[in-house]
Amino acid sequence: SQQGEEDPQALSIQEGENATMNCSYKTSINNLQWYRQNSGRGLVHLILIRSNEREKHSGRLRVTLDTSKKSSSLLITASRAADTASYFCATVNNQGGKLIFGQGTELSVKP
Amino acid sequence: DVKVTQSSRYLVKRTGEKVFLECVQDMDHENMFWYRQDPGLGLRLIYFSYDVKMKEKGDIPEGYSVSREKKERFSLILESASTNQTSMYLCASSLFAPVLGYNEQFFGPGTRLTVL
Numbered sequence: 001s002q003q004g005e006e007d008p009q010a011l012s013i014q015e016g017e018n019a020t021m022n023c024s025y026k027t028s029i030n031n032l033q034w035y036r037q038n039s040g041r042g043l044v045h046l047i048l049i050r051s052n053e054r055e056k057h058s059g060r061l062r063v064t065l066d067t068s069k070k071s072s073s074l075l076i077t078a079s080r081a082a083d084t085a086s087y088f089c090a091t092v093n094n095q096g097g098k099l100i101f102g103q104g105t106e107l108s109v110k111p
Numbered sequence: 112d113v114k115v116t117q118s119s120r121y122l123v124k125r126t127g128e129k130v131f132l133e134c135v136q137d138m139d140h141e142n143m144f145w146y147r148q149d150p151g152l153g154l155r156l157i158y159f160s161y162d163v164k165m166k167e168k169g170d171i172p173e174g175y176s177v178s179r180e181k182k183e184r185f186s187l188i189l190e191s192a193s194t195n196q197t198s199m200y201l202c203a204s205s206l207f208a209p210v211l212g213y214n215e216q217f218f219g220p221g222t223r224l225t226v227l
Contacts, residue, residue, distance in 0.1 A: 030210050035218075042115075042201055042218035043154075088154070090212075097211030098169070101154040 004032070004072075004089040004102035012108040019076040021105040023089030024069075030092045032065060032072050033099065037086045046074075046087075079109045114138070115219035117202055122224045130189040132222050134202030141207035143185035144216065145169075145177065147198040154201065160185055161207060192226045199223050 007022045023032065031050045035043040049056045049065045049072065056063045062075040076083055086106050090099040118133035134143065144159040146169075156169030158177040166177050174196060178186045185204075189196055200223075203216040 030213065033212075033215060040199075040221070040223070042220045043203075043216075045215040045217065048215050092210065092212030094210055097213065098156055098159075099212045099216060103151075103153050 004091050004100065006087070006089055006102045006105045008105060009103070010106045010108070012110065013079055015079060015081055015109055015111050017079055017109075019079050019083070019107055019109070021074045021087050021089075021107070023072045023074070023102055025072075025089075025091045026070065027093060028067070030094045030097065032063075033090045033092070034061075034063060034072075034074050035088045035090060035101075037088065037104070039085070043088065076107075079107075081109050081111045083107060084109045115202055115204055115217050117200075117219040117222050119222050120220060122222055124189075124192050124224065124226050126193060126226060128189075128192050128226075130192050130224065130226075132187040132189075132200055132202075132224070134185045134187070134204075134219055135183050136185075136204040136217070137183065138204065138217070139182065140204035140217070141182070142205045142211065142216075143179065144203040144205075145175075145185065145187045146201045146203065147171070148201055148221075149198050157187065159211070161211070192224075194226050197224060197226045 004023045033048045034046040086104040088104045090101045115136045145157040146154045160179040176188045202219040205216045206214045
């Protein structure tokens with residue numbers, strides 16, 4: 001399986017701190033995507049990074065991709081209470097191309 | 112903004128009932144997807160469609176069928192609901208690309224289905 005596996009499973013930080021979540025996968029990919037899910041709601045796409053890219057930024061988000069280590073990280077800088085959510089990585093290979101989701105990291109940002 | 116809507120946020124049905132979950136997107140996306148989300152199992156793909164009247168099985172299609180008569184609408188059907196189909200159901204859409212997952216997916220708010 002090339003399922004992404006997030007680490008840690010849960011993370012609790014204070015407002016203003018940075019949050020880092022990691023994702024590892026097993027086979028070569030076309031791209032890797034990060035999504036956020038607020039409790040009981042649908043997923044919101046955050047950022048997509050393709051296999052030939054190493055880093056992408058979007059606002060307070062920074063995503064890195066290391067294809068040699070088959071891993072990615074999502075950094076949220078200057079976190080806010082509103083960032084409290086579950087964060088999922090999802091990988092896409094070039095065969096079939098379905099999104100394969102990891103189990104997610106539950107982030108709690110305390111005010 | 113892309114908007115994906117689902118017909119119900121919460122639904123309670125009885126075992127054996129036929130259940131229809133509707134999903135509509137307003138951005139002219141070719142691809143549409145149905146997932147279910149369960150604690151400890153994550154999101155799993157049930158069915159997807161890349162064009163009107165086209166459908167492909169995902170990873171867990173058993174007990175489900177789908178219908179795509181119009182580009183903007185993708186329906187998930189539980190022919191005879193069972194208690195193990197109690198779950199959160201999420202619909203998503205994306206632009207067509209040669210690789211199915213090449214583009215980001217836009218998700219609806221989800222339908223929490225309980226089968227008694």
